Amino acid sequence: MSTPIKIVNFSILHEDGWSPETKKYEVIAESLNKTFNRGTFSFYLLIWGSDAKKFIEDIRNKNQILNLEVLGLTKKFGILRLEHKNTNTITSLVKRYRGIILSERISNGLEKWTVAINAKSLRKFREKLNEYGEIVNYSEKSPNEITPPPLLTEKQVEALRFALSKGYFDYPKKIRGEDIAKLLGMKTPTFVYHLRNAEKSILEFYLDNFIEDL
Known part of the structure; x- marks a missing residue:
């Protein structure tokens, strides 16, 4: 055993x-x-x-x-x-x-x-x-x-990388979601879907493994 x-x-x-x-x-x-x-x-x-x-x-x-x-x-x-x-x-x-x-x-x-x-x-x-x-x-x-590291899909990684590189997460935003969607050749709701799923997976892993309970 x-x-x-x-x-x-x-x-x-x-x-x-x-x-x-x-x-x-x-x-x-x-x-x-x-x-x-x-x-x-x-x-x-x-x-x-x-x-x-x-x-x-x-x-x-x-x-x-x-x-x-x-x-x-x-x-x-x-x-x-x-x-x-x-x-x-x-x-x-x-x-x-x-x-x-x-x-x-x-x-x-x-x-x-x-x-x-x-x-x-x-x-x-x-x-x-x-x-x-x-x-x-x-x-x-x-x-x-233990929460395992997230396995992002190719579309999720693509959406996240474009959002970061184009200033989507900056304040104020440097680009709108619909503009990134056009660059990626997808509809805005599809871009948002992939981006939100990527964010959710990463945040869950980070909070569960690297942040102590307050």
């Missing part, structure tokens, strides 16, 4: 690290593809923000970071590869309980995690997580409760 798992979403203020620097430099950071070595782990870090360069300069000298390689950089975007100590980190905590990190995003000093954990380990995992910082939000779901 397979072991049941839970999808855990939590947000935590973790002061012991470089997360606070995302607030200082108004940066959003997202980690990808973590791999483990003895006592360390490596990963790619995507960063967006008003001053990506200063953010990198600041975290480069953090005690936990053993090596930082800049793979690409503009003023407001960067791709990094980091080697990080594996002590006193949430990453090591998840690994200890044989969890899987599904996503990790940090902004405004707040770490937002989505992990898959063995249901039998949840109580101990939650107790230990409290030792790493102030938990702002915490929720558990079964995999069946």
